[in-house]
Amino acid sequence: MTAVAEPEVGKARVRKEDARLITGRSRYTDAITPPGTLHLHVVRSSSAHANITGIDTTEARKAPGVFGVYTAADLGVEGVGLPCAWPITPDMKSPQRPLLATSTVHFAGEGVAVVVARSAAEARDAADLVEVDYDDLPPVLDMEAALAEGATLVHPDLGTNENATWVFDSGAAGTGGSVDEAIAAAEADPDSVVVRRRLRQQRLIPAFMEPRSCVVDPTGEQITIYAATQVPHILRTMTAATMGLPEAKIRVIAPDVGGGFGGKIAVLPEEMLCLAVAQKLGKPVKWTETRSESLLAAHHGRDQIQDLVMSAKKDGTITGFDVHLFADMGAYNGLVGPGVPILGAFMYNAIYKIPALKFTCTNVYTTKTLTDAYRGAGRPEATFAIERMMDELAVELDRDPMELREQNWIKHEEFPFTTVVGLTYDSGNYEQATQQAMSTFDYAGLRREQEERRANGDPVQLGIGISTFTEMCGIAPSRLLGSLAYGAGGWEAASIRMLATGKVEVVTGTSPHGQGHETAFSQIVADQLGVPFEDVEILHGDTQVSPKGLDTYGSRSLVVGGIAIFNAAQKVIGKAKKLAAHLLEASEDDLEFANGRFGVKGTDKGLAIQEVVWAAFTAHNYPEDMEPSLDADAVFDPENFSFPHGTHLACVEVDTETGRVHLRKYVCVDDVGNVINPLLVEGQVHGGLAQGIAQALFEEANYDEQGTLVNGTFVDYTLPSAADLPSFDTAVVSTPATSNPLGVKGVGEAGTIASTPAIVNAVLDAVRQFGVKDIEMPTTSQRVWRAIQEAKGHATQETPVDTHSPGAGLGSIDPNNPQGEVQ
Amino acid sequence: MAQVRVTVDGVNYADDVEPRTLLVYYLRERLGKTGTLVGCDTSNCGACTVHLNGRSVKSCSVLAVQADGGEVTTIEGVARDGNLHPVQEAFNEFHALQCGYCTPGMIMQAIDFLGDNPDPTEEEVREGIEGNLCRCTGYQNIVRAVQGAAQKMKPGVPAETPAPAGVGQ
Numbered sequence A: 001m002t003a004v005a006e007p008e009v010g011k012a013r014v015r016k017e018d019a020r021l022i023t024g025r026s027r028y029t030d031a032i033t034p035p036g037t038l039h040l041h042v043v044r045s046s047s048a049h050a051n052i053t054g055i056d057t058t059e060a061r062k063a064p065g066v067f068g069v070y071t072a073a074d075l076g077v078e079g080v081g082l083p084c085a086w087p088i089t090p091d092m093k094s095p096q097r098p099l100l101a102t103s104t105v106h107f108a109g110e111g112v113a114v115v116v117a118r119s120a121a122e123a124r125d126a127a128d129l130v131e132v133d134y135d136d137l138p139p140v141l142d143m144e145a146a147l148a149e150g151a152t153l154v155h156p157d158l159g160t161n162e163n164a165t166w167v168f169d170s171g172a173a174g175t176g177g178s179v180d181e182a183i184a185a186a187e188a189d190p191d192s193v194v195v196r197r198r199l200r201q202q203r204l205i206p207a208f209m210e211p212r213s214c215v216v217d218p219t220g221e222q223i224t225i226y227a228a229t230q231v232p233h234i235l236r237t238m239t240a241a242t243m244g245l246p247e248a249k250i251r252v253i254a255p256d257v258g259g260g261f262g263g264k265i266a267v268l269p270e271e272m273l274c275l276a277v278a279q280k281l282g283k284p285v286k287w288t289e290t291r292s293e294s295l296l297a298a299h300h301g302r303d304q305i306q307d308l309v310m311s312a313k314k315d316g317t318i319t320g321f322d323v324h325l326f327a328d329m330g331a332y333n334g335l336v337g338p339g340v341p342i343l344g345a346f347m348y349n350a351i352y353k354i355p356a357l358k359f360t361c362t363n364v365y366t367t368k369t370l371t372d373a374y375r376g377a378g379r380p381e382a383t384f385a386i387e388r389m390m391d392e393l394a395v396e397l398d399r400d401p402m403e404l405r406e407q408n409w410i411k412h413e414e415f416p417f418t419t420v421v422g423l424t425y426d427s428g429n430y431e432q433a434t435q436q437a438m439s440t441f442d443y444a445g446l447r448r449e450q451e452e453r454r455a456n457g458d459p460v461q462l463g464i465g466i467s468t469f470t471e472m473c474g475i476a477p478s479r480l481l482g483s484l485a486y487g488a489g490g491w492e493a494a495s496i497r498m499l500a501t502g503k504v505e506v507v508t509g510t511s512p513h514g515q516g517h518e519t520a521f522s523q524i525v526a527d528q529l530g531v532p533f534e535d536v537e538i539l540h541g542d543t544q545v546s547p548k549g550l551d552t553y554g555s556r557s558l559v560v561g562g563i564a565i566f567n568a569a570q571k572v573i574g575k576a577k578k579l580a581a582h583l584l585e586a587s588e589d590d591l592e593f594a595n596g597r598f599g600v601k602g603t604d605k606g607l608a609i610q611e612v613v614w615a616a617f618t619a620h621n622y623p624e625d626m627e628p629s630l631d632a633d634a635v636f637d638p639e640n641f642s643f644p645h646g647t648h649l650a651c652v653e654v655d656t657e658t659g660r661v662h663l664r665k666y667v668c669v670d671d672v673g674n675v676i677n678p679l680l681v682e683g684q685v686h687g688g689l690a691q692g693i694a695q696a697l698f699e700e701a702n703y704d705e706q707g708t709l710v711n712g713t714f715v716d717y718t719l720p721s722a723a724d725l726p727s728f729d730t731a732v733v734s735t736p737a738t739s740n741p742l743g744v745k746g747v748g749e750a751g752t753i754a755s756t757p758a759i760v761n762a763v764l765d766a767v768r769q770f771g772v773k774d775i776e777m778p779t780t781s782q783r784v785w786r787a788i789q790e791a792k793g794h795a796t797q798e799t800p801v802d803t804h805s806p807g808a809g810l811g812s813i814d815p816n817n818p819q820g821e822v823q
Numbered sequence B: 001m002a003q004v005r006v007t008v009d010g011v012n013y014a015d016d017v018e019p020r021t022l023l024v025y026y027l028r029e030r031l032g033k034t035g036t037l038v039g040c041d042t043s044n045c046g047a048c049t050v051h052l053n054g055r056s057v058k059s060c061s062v063l064a065v066q067a068d069g070g071e072v073t074t075i076e077g078v079a080r081d082g083n084l085h086p087v088q089e090a091f092n093e094f095h096a097l098q099c100g101y102c103t104p105g106m107i108m109q110a111i112d113f114l115g116d117n118p119d120p121t122e123e124e125v126r127e128g129i130e131g132n133l134c135r136c137t138g139y140q141n142i143v144r145a146v147q148g149a150a151q152k153m154k155p156g157v158p159a160e161t162p163a164p165a166g167v168g169q
Helices: A058-062 A120-127 A143-147 A179-188 A232-243 A269-281 A291-297 A337-345 A379-397 A401-408 A430-441 A443-456 A478-483 A517-529 A557-584 A609-618 A678-697 A750-770 A781-791 B023-030 B086-093 B103-116 B122-128 B140-152
Strands: A038-044 A050-056 A066-070 A111-117 A131-136 A162-169 A192-204 A213-217 A223-227 A250-253 A285-288 A301-313 A318-330 A357-365 A460-470 A492-498 A504-508 A536-539 A591-594 A597-600 A606-608 A632-636 A645-655 A661-671 A729-733 B002-008 B011-017 B049-052 B055-058 B071-073
Touching: A038 A120, A038 A269, A038 A291, A050 A111, A058 A066, A058 A120, A066 A120, A066 A269, A111 A120, A111 A269, A143 A318, A143 A357, A162 A337, A179 A192, A179 A301, A179 A318, A179 A357, A192 A379, A213 A269, A223 A232, A223 A269, A232 A250, A232 A269, A269 A285, A301 A379, A318 A337, A318 A379, A337 A357, A337 A379, A379 A401, A379 A460, A379 A750, A401 A430, A401 A460, A430 A443, A430 A460, A430 A645, A430 A661, A430 A729, A443 A460, A443 A750, A460 A750, A492 A557, A492 A609, A504 A517, A504 A557, A517 A536, A517 A557, A557 A591, A557 A597, A557 A606, A557 A609, A557 A632, A597 A609, A606 A609, A645 A750, A661 A678, A661 A750, A678 A729, A678 A750, A678 B140, A750 A781, B011 B023, B023 B049, B049 B103, B055 B103, B086 B103, B086 B140, B103 B122, B103 B140, B122 B140
Parallel strands: A038 A285, A223 A250, A318 A357, A504 A536, A661 A729, B002 B071
Antiparallel strands: A038 A111, A050 A131, A066 A111, A162 A357, A192 A301, A213 A223, A213 A285, A301 A318, A460 A645, A492 A504, A492 A632, A591 A597, A597 A606, A645 A661, B002 B011, B049 B055, B049 B071
16 A cells, blocks of 8 residues: 555645746746847837827837838738727627738837837837828827717727627526516506716726737747737637638747736737737847836726616615726727726626626727636626625615625525526535634724724724625636637646656646646646646646646636546546556456556556656557557536636725825735645735735826826826735635635635725724715725715815825825925 | 956856946846846835845945956856855745746845845844835745745755756756
């Protein structure tokens, strides 16, 4: 008997990928410079909306080191449009998004021409010499104004600024009741209430730390594209389709990628321009953006207006929820931009037994940077809406907000539960996560302190915020994506190659950019094949190494990609068993596989998997009816999403004299199913929380009246620093997912989805006593202070949006008042 | 062109550079020190932090010529004699990095910070690294790592972790 090895899964393994990254042995795209590389710089529009009346490149062409200055016409790419893979309705409008604007620019930052030079510095210098004349048109900035009769049209040929309107109605779908009836009934019933609110999701910028970059090398038989991307496989397919090249002639490599958060799922005009120039000049071409370019021109996220109507009985039972959104697409459709709000459509009922739900979303074009996926994509917006509304209902009914939630949520014994939108939640236990979180948080104790501070009129008031969230992730069942008109499937691919020396190469179609796939996937394979963790190598991110895949977004890598790897391992074991039985002269039925060894039951005869692998390699002796290989491929298409959930509790101190919000305590207990590596799960939750909290407190992309982004640098787009955040108290509980053999659920987006409403609920909880009803995000000192003053009937002065960012982070300095914010 | 003589990670260099060349681009493009990264253009993010004459600087806000006659240490020169620096070790141990892009700058800043404050509180660490931005970790494990490294670096606690294979070649 072999001693049972300690399972790898569940161990807090430190990451194997760290060794390179902590010593500077990294390979981000900008470090890749093949000999002869030329550098491309984009001349960008300074105007949000204008006709281009002239482009003079004469001086730029004469500048030192310049190989060429090109407009779309010069490159012959006027007819090329960037793809949108998610036509959400059959009549969705799809304006062509050009690689470079030709006659009209539609947002500030849109490319107009490119300069190609020997060095990046020479390209930038020469770009300053390109003269572009603009004839300004009125910017289109406000979504509702954009939809009004007579509004300036972003794309006049479309005849409207409406991209599409997408509706889900549980009554019409037969998955639930009619919201209209529920609300009408509540309005007519003295024992019911109807709560109406308008909430705003501000515009955010993903702000991954590595600026986007690509190198297109045309010098081999295949054109190689190195790109700072989350989606090398999608980029390959889309490049072929966009540029009319055979897919087999394109190789995409995503080397080390410095964060993405949805911000790197795009197909970029710059990538296609580098390709066009590389083909034209026959030399490698590199583009690396500056941070300011990134904030200006890389896609943004969120930016919705949410009109919400909730009906409930006075005993607290919710009877209907009507959701109407306006979603700002910016100037064009992103790769999946129009579908981002739709990813939230099925989450507005969240963990609650809401009997009727209607979701209507109107996507609108404006002359702003386009929006697309940002961590959570649709689900943070949904969670914010429902969790804010639960608090609004609690206030309306004078109920404890947690008690009201519990009254309405799905009880643990009711799983699997089919919701009002027709999704089946496979597992969860909201009571368990909540009890643990409430106890760690000391909910009762903090409520007491809150009462005391109120009673004493303390200038620092306490607020407690709750978010009991769930989300759907692990994108996704392909058939379901098909029913939503998404342009691709949601499967994932894996291959396992058993090397002669007993080492294992695992190929995944997912494409990590910080998540720790190498470590987590190695743990899974080590357990399944019974090989040492160190013997497993995870390969990814190169379409010639990993030819098949759908990449990393939507918390899918483990729950889809990890299961593909698991399934491939089962196939390897099946083949190895057959060969082992042959070598041991035993029946397969008499073999058992444990700890990497095929043993003949009841004997001490057996073979280690490495011995079987060697036998397959030498192929001197193997059964007639098998190939001499143990390698296996698998493609996994999930049957359902995964539904992580959790209870998040925030305690804030609000200084009522300055409006400053101090996040004092944050506790969350998340159920992400079985945990492969607790260290990685904790890291994902921490990072997710920071981004969700930053939406609530710090970040917003601001445009002035001319349509110019006014906080497009890290000076004034206020990412939180270490000094702006507390330590979080995070924990996990586990109800295994039943939709996959590892029982895992996604974790990458959970923290971001959950945390934003917990913070805003807490801020409001502190200041409702003064009559404050809402504060838009980010809830900066200025906004909180103003809300308190206005509620008290004091006059406040409006601060123009273009003076500085509203961010309250320590990095935020008001140029008009560098000594600090004086209210 | 201006001449710069500088020692970087123990090697002496003498180069002609354009006077406007920033130290970070000299390191990356001329010397191949691509372990030092560029994350912004306003000296806010700190990804490019290196040591110049023993103190941390954001190498995007220093001209290469300002380093003339000086000694620069980058993330690539921190592990010595095959041993990781305790701060590097702690970043791995405490899972203080995800995408790794802020990591070189964070480590260089943390080393400098611990030189000034060898036994910092959590609050002091948070303030000490606030000039370095991270978008992945929420900072919590970075703070833990810096405090963990402080313990390792106390007098009498030798750092004996061998560097990972391939380091220091």
